[in-house]
Amino acid sequence: MPGKPTENPAEKHRRLILAAVRAVPRGQVAGYGEIARRAGLPGRARLVARILSEGDEPGLPWHRVLRSDGRVAFPPGSEGFDEQVQRLRAEGVRVEGGRVRGQSAAATLDEMLWAPPPR
Template sequence: MPRKPKESPAQELRRRVLEAVRAVPPGQVAGYGEISRRAGYPGRARLVARILSAGDEPGLPWHRVLRSDGRIAFPPGSAGFDEQVQRLRAEGVRVESGRVRGQRAAPTLDQILWAPPD
């Protein structure tokens, strides 16, 4: 019988990461490390970046993913940088000098999901 269509670890990781990114509600932001941790792969923040850079998944709220410092992962002046800032502002996130103001990348996604409204 044909072997199971078991996907490669990278495939599963990608799927989990995408799900974690989609789990971030609008107006909120998360860090790469948090996404990787929530996906079940702690310490693989670079993998998250690698996946987002692929941009295979349309409709993915990649703009809600920032660095742990709350700064934009893109270099200032870059197209991605500008686009991400614009999208965040459209969701009500205050962005100043390429950094998110008022709410850093939450230490844990639980903090985001459990964060009290206003």
């Protein structure tokens, strides 16, 4: 009895990353590393960036994914930069100087365990 065709690892990683990007709610952002962690691929932030750079997934909210420091990854003044900032602002996200303000990526487990207590 033939079974379901097996998914190769690259296809699986792509599927998991795209699902994690789609799960970022409107008006919120996540870093490339956070997307990788949510996809079950910790340490694969560059893979997230590569998959998003392909730009072949209609309706994908790619604009909600930023660098870990909250900055837009495109060079300032580029078409991609301007489009990402415009899309984020349309969702009510505060962007100043190419950096999202008032939001941060979710903490890693290490940050939660080892960070100094809040004051």
